[in-house]
Amino acid sequence: MPSPRANSPGWMPLLCLAVLMSCLRAGAIPAHRAALDRHYDRFLAHPLAACTTCHKPSSIQAPESLDEFPHNPFGNRLRELGRDRNAAGEKPELITRLKRIAAEDSDGDGVPNEAELLLGHNPGNASDTPNRQELATLSARQSEFAKFLASYRWQPFAPVVRPAVPSADSGTAARNPIDLFLAAEWQRRGLTPRPEASREVLLRRVYVDLIGLNPSPGELHAFLADSSPDAYERVVNRLLDDPRYGERWGRHWMDVWRYSDWAGWADGGQVRDSKPHIWRWRDWIVESLNADKPYDQMIREMLAADELAPADPDALRATGFLVRNYKMLSREQWLEDTVKHTAQAFLGVTMGCAKCHDHMVDPISQREYYAFRAIFEPHQVRTDRLPGQLDTTKDGLPRAFDSTNAPTYFLVRGDERHPRTNDILSPGVPAAFGGRLEIQPVNLPASASQPDRRPFVIRDTLSASEQSVTTARSELERLRSDAKSTRAQRTEAQLALDIAEIKHAALRSILKAEAGDSGAATNAVRFQRALAVFEAELKSHQARIKLDTAATNAVAEARKKSTEADQQLAAAREAAAKPLTAAYTPRPAETFPATSTGRRTALAQWLTQTRNPLTARVAVNHVWLRHFGRGLVPTPADFGRNGRPPSHPELLDWLAAEFMQPSAAASTSTSTASGSGTASQQAWSFKTLHRLMLTSAAYRRAATPDAADLAADPDNLYLWRMNARRLEAEAVRDTLLQVADGLDLVRGGPDIDQKLALTSPRRSLYLRHAAEKQSEFLQIFDGPSVTECYVRRPSVIPQQALALGNSELAITLSRKLGTQLVEESRGDASILITRAFERILARRPTAAELQSCLEAFTPAAVSESIARTHLQHDAENLVLVLFNHNDFITVR
């Protein structure tokens, strides 16, 4: 059977479209339908979440106007009201209008509109009306609906309004407001929270969460011995101040912001994705987190540091967020990824759906998609020089900047081959999220538009030029003192030195001329002409040597070449004798626009206003996910209608409000007795947010089950216990290295070849990570996808067992740690086993565990030296066993 689509060009964007066709094309109709759906939620019968609730049924395939798809009486009434409210200068929000006509009877069938809707009948069609039995259920249904309306209505696209913190119940062991929000749900559902976790479990939990590593046995014992009431809070504060925190959370945010090293061919000869040296952005992420740079500032720098801090190379690193989307093969794909993932990372909405058609469930029109794209249309990426390295393939600063003034067209069905060239979009943001872009073009300093005129580039260029003079001079000197050198060689070297010197002189004059010295321009011309003469002399000299040594049959050809070279020399001399001008040949230097559109700055400002509904909600949810194993919104990259609703909407909103504007109330209850100066109360502070979550009773709870709670809430949606989590790939590898005392804590720097994953002692976030360049070891443990990784999905596969049991890394470290354990324990097996548990699992063994291990050890031997050999062997095997222990890879 032939498939028709096979013949239709542009099939791909078409596919998502068919479903739209049954609806009116003009206007934001899916948004209206979504509003109806949102207001009535599960009380709206499925057939009523349709166009025909407000429109008369139409047989026209894709009606283009209201004439073709007229309203029914219910729709008419809504439309009239909208017109009235518009005229009165009020917002014609659909929900308000729906409420206004709830008690009216638009179709005149004797049943009010809302009653019909609640009973699953069309309020605009008099022949579709509830029967008597249905009407009998009405009052129960209405009271349920009223209850629903009175409950907390989570509106992710409306600004955050700080909800009131529930009042404390006498029986609740609340440590801060988080616990009060959770307790409210337990009471509602009859759940009993689990007690606090053991101190060993708690300590490892907070270490892994904040720094991605185990506590040392010393730290473990100190914590167990510390009976002061704020012992735990002090650990939290210490770990937040530990620079390993930035590495741990840097990797998390690298997931969300899609960090990728460059991909392509030929060792950088063809860069296809991202850019070399983008590790500087990774270092910016780590440093910013360690410095607790406010999140709003981080967003501004990532999207627009080139406009906001154009002369600050440290801040410019942040634009790696944009550079990362670079795609050599397709500007379309590059911009598509930029739009899609900027929206998804910061706003948690799937704007990508609106590329080909209006979003089907969220209020984003296709036009708004292209308006959002217009924000990024002018931007490009480049690699700036850094002090000490003129060759940007060796080192440099990849960064974003505005350069093109390409228009953004509306692409019909998202197909780049069908732009509507008379329909150019201005930059904008979806209206449903509120606010608008305030765009101001930015004048850039000369250091940004003419980066090669920056003093350090001039210095480096001069010193490279000086270096070639020195090299030429020492070559000449070498030949002079070399008895075997020929005169021809020495002449050639002398000429090379002359050329280097005159080049250097020309460069100096050019630089002066650039700085405005007009006399220097004439000098530059003089030197450049002299340079041409010297270069022609060198060629003439070389041609003559060739002629002198040519074989008989090649003499004619060599003579011809020599004559030509002499003629060129004469021409150069003649040119040099002409009157001087100021028209020197400028040095090769790139120039970029002196203004930037300001579009991305405007976007960053819009995103970081406290009335932006999504930025803070999405960020706190990402942090929550990584502390509690599940987001309050389980779909961290989709806060729209296709995502899942939050388990605790009020808590999420409260955390978002708290993140943007910390309240005194929350801080007094969290920093009980720590007295730490680090408990800052700045807005958008991740460290404050971590502290708030980690010092809640919820975070400190045990992960052990309870039969009654399990029956009532098997997925632990309401957090009556802590969720157990598996270590991420990087934490597995880093902790293996750490427990055997083999982790190199040097921070930052160029990406390390991923093939060295089994031998490099550096933390895993420094290993190269790009399409087709990923460490096999890390990927076996579900390392991040390069394409997108808003949430890690841990697996349990046999390859993991092979990696932890057989890899060179595991075996080498087991030997190393085995030796250390034998020494530390002075040959005492029980001590050895205890230490092994403490180092690898960060806890002491139980008596039964100790016994099982002892039984596996070789029985006492005749001589001490044999016993020691056995013990070393047993220790290595015990280490391997514990590397494979579920408690190593699991955080309880």
Added chain:
Amino acid sequence: MNPSQHSQRPPGCTGVSRRTFLADTGMGFTGLALGAMLFRDGVRADSEGWAPPTGKPHFAPRAKSVIWVFLCGGVSHVESFDIKTELNRYAGKSISETPYAGVLATEGKDVIGANPAHGNRKVILPLQTGFRRYGQCGLPVGDWFKNIGECADEIAVVRSLWTIHNDHGAQLTWQTGRHPRELEHPTLGAWTAYGLGTLNENLPEYVVLGTPTGDCCGGTFTYGASYLGPENGGVRLNTDPKNPLPFIQPPAGSLSAEQQASNLSLLGKLNRLAGIDYPDDANLRARIKSYELAFQMQASVPETLQLEREPEHIRRMYGLDDDATRAFGEQCLVARRLVERGVRFVQIFHGGGGGGAWDAHSEIKSNHTTLARQVDKPVAGLLKDLRQRGLLDDTLVVFGTEFGRSPGAEGSGRDHHPQAFSAWLAGGGVKGGVQYGQTDELGFHAADNRRYVTDIHATVLRQLGLDSHRLEVPGRKRLELDHGNVIQEILA
């Protein structure tokens, strides 16, 4: 074993006691019946109103396993399974001088993502090999594939395929159905592993042989599981029994098998002790099982690769006695041994790395002569061997490539040609001796019964008893084109 055993979800966690936990998990090395199922369910049963596949087919299957042979670089269709004699007749003429000039019109036939560096080859290159008709069905096959020709009555050739990319990223398209621009999506093998699970707890469900597609053109994505999770991705095995997969053996001399067994025994004890406080922990149960599977694989995988155990006449069928055919012959023979042992999906790459060995932009005659010699006999041997063992009835063999090659000359070679190409299927309930679909007289466009790559996928899944719509994962909406349409006409 009986696949229906996989249909049971693990018992609910509610009320699990310490004692039943110990009893449930205390099965040692032998009690692995629940293994594969647990490690699939344990990590995924987190979505409301959705359950992972049960491992049961959706309807009566015609095949249990698939051997998916893939030739990297683009095999000439007009000289293999879609012989075009008109190319000899008009050799040296421009297509526009032939009665078939109409094929140059691209209206309605263009290809997304075409690489402008390729294409536009208009001067016709004559066939670079002879051909003859084979079998009762009379299928014309190029002389490069004489041995496969001998099996003509076993195979169904689909000659009307087209694809969406004019460069070797189309290799990824063949595996996932998606344009290479869209990067990773589950491959057909991953869907199979995900939908059906294992028939043998000692081996992975989805095995990859040969050198896969190069990094330029899909790399690991060509056998990856994407969002279906790495447990459903292809496990690469080398045919060298000494090093068949990453970390299969500890470094030489570091650990004896006895020591490993005793470590595993202690590990089992410790994990069970530590689990007492967490009797409902499905991940722990899954981990205990997966460690035991890994241990089994250390032995079962090398055993599967012991080809020296095969009798001499079988080794000769696959060409193991010939330097030209040995490497690929070994892979075909390993594929049979894997399928015999219950592996669901064996994917064999030929000529992988870079753009692919079959990419004959010049000297197509010597290129295809050499490469076809490497695969022709082993693949024919595989078909014959499966047939004589009765395995062909429930093993589906698919022989494909990423695109065809241009009827027009690129010097002495042929260029990329995504507008038309061929693949064939055999066994597993597919009719033999069938020629399905047609290209135009020059082999330029797929003309009658045009079929996209995913129609092959749909056909394979149909024979395995799977409905891809029912495998969809929440939050991962697939397009209709991803699902494809079953090619009913070639099914017995």
